[in-house]
Amino acid sequence: MLQVSRLATIGEMAAGVAHELNQPLTAIANYAQACDRLLGRPGADLEDVRKALREIADQAVRAGEILRRLRSLARSQPMKRERTDINVIIEQIRDLVLADARVHRAYAKLELAPGLPSVSIDAVQLQHVILNLVRNGLEASSITASDPRELRLGTGLSTDGDVEIMICDNGPGLSAQALERLFDPFFSTKAEGTGLGLAISNTVVRAHGGSLGHRPNLPHGACFYIRLPAEPAGG
Amino acid sequence: MSTKKSHPIVFVVDDDESVRSSLGFLLKSMGLNHQAFAAAGDFLAAYDPAQHGCLVLDVRMPGMSGIELQQQLNLRGAIIPVIFITGHGDIPMAVEAMQHGAHEFLEKPFRDQDLIDRIQHALAKDAKTRAALEEHDRIRARLASLTPREREVLALMVQGKPNKIMAYELDVSQRTLEIHRARVMEKSGAASLAELVRMTMDVSTST
Structure with missing residues (x-):
């Protein structure tokens, strides 16, 4: 079931990725055509041309990274837990989060707390859960008329010493009805929702010995948080 | 600038x-x-x-x-x-x-x-x-320099009315009307009645 949902999410993400890929491709085309024009003139400034060529290379690498991240997300593997820095796995999906935010015309803010203890997780599964919560948050932010739409993705340490990942939106928040059935499979407030996203996310987080919770965001919206047990220092 | x-x-x-x-x-x-x-x-x-x-x-x-x-x-x-x-x-x-x-x-x-x-x-x-x-601004400025009476004459002119009818409608002599008419043409800078019609239409459609 996780597999099905992951592929569905990837399908949705693909639209965002295609849009995001267009940016470096556009930059590459622009720089290359400008070089062509510059070199067609007598006394062309080679320093300008060199600068543009470097930009072309950078943008090609950027395009490759966007694809690589999509591929790693699509790879299916049995749960494979490794000692990981949560901020590192979030950095790996940064582009996807920003691309999805762009599609939803929202501002995404990443607030990663430094120096957090390690966690033992299956990075791909956790990334899937985070992206799912990000997507939910972006869709919620798109409902309210208040601009600007905002999504915060942050990490920190809970009062119990757990590593915490927070995903906060400024949408309308959770209704009483939604609160009651939040993690029920096939319950969805979205017209096209499968009702599996939060249910699976909850299962995945629990399998990691963690918990998935939520609280209202102020002045409106919802914050979802994933708490994962910290690994003992050293080792 | x-x-x-x-x-x-x-x-x-x-x-x-x-x-x-x-x-x-x-x-x-x-x-x-x-x-x-x-x-x-x-x-x-x-x-x-x-x-x-x-x-x-x-x-x-x-x-x-x-x-x-x-x-x-x-x-x-x-x-x-x-x-x-x-x-x-x-x-x-x-x-x-x-x-x-x-x-x-x-x-x-x-x-x-x-x-x-x-x-x-x-x-x-x-x-x-x-x-x-x-x-348009230039035409508008020129037309704005018309006196109220000249503007009345302009309105009738663009309807294509002959001098005689205009003089009658405005209750002035034909001689006086001809003077007004000449003023309208002079102030608007129009070379012909056709151009005057075009000018007034341009200005009225652009507002």
Whole structure:
């Protein structure tokens, strides 16, 4: 079931990725055509041309990274837990989060707390859960008329010493009805929702010995948080 | 001052840094003056209606979108031609922009020749619109210099009424009417009655 949902999410993400890929491709085309024009003139400034060529290379690498991240997300593997820095796995999906935010015309803010203890997780599964919560948050932010739409993705340490990942939106928040059935499979407030996203996310987080919770965001919206047990220092 | 503003600038609004700077670089290689903005609001704040030019605008941006900026410009009665650049899957937005009078579209990535063609087309349109508006202002100023009586004569003249009828309707002598009529032609600068009709129609349709 996780597999099905992951592929569905990837399908949705693909639209965002295609849009995001267009940016470096556009930059590459622009720089290359400008070089062509510059070199067609007598006394062309080679320093300008060199600068543009470097930009072309950078943008090609950027395009490759966007694809690589999509591929790693699509790879299916049995749960494979490794000692990981949560901020590192979030950095790996940064582009996807920003691309999805762009599609939803929202501002995404990443607030990663430094120096957090390690966690033992299956990075791909956790990334899937985070992206799912990000997507939910972006869709919620798109409902309210208040601009600007905002999504915060942050990490920190809970009062119990757990590593915490927070995903906060400024949408309308959770209704009483939604609160009651939040993690029920096939319950969805979205017209096209499968009702599996939060249910699976909850299962995945629990399998990691963690918990998935939520609280209202102020002045409106919802914050979802994933708490994962910290690994003992050293080792 | 006005000579400087009549030197056209290609404005670029795109939130993506790499697209923005590559576009600037390309425009520079084409020998075009340009000015780039990362956000629609920044452009709007700096927008000077007297500056000749055109706008190359990304449809999809966080915050104020390209479409919203176009609507803001429309509300302000701005005449700056807009060339939209759209990314993958932005067709519905492009259609919406078209309905609001978008000038041109380019899908990213694009050929430089397509860009330069559209820019030249847009700049020509901007120049033409400005020239027409200036001409209207000149005509309006000339017509504003007419006395109330001369304006009455003008209204009758453009209806094609003969002097005799006009004199009767305004209860003046034919001689007096001819003097008014000559004044109207002189002040408006129209060479013929046909031109006078065209002038008054131009001015009344542009308001």
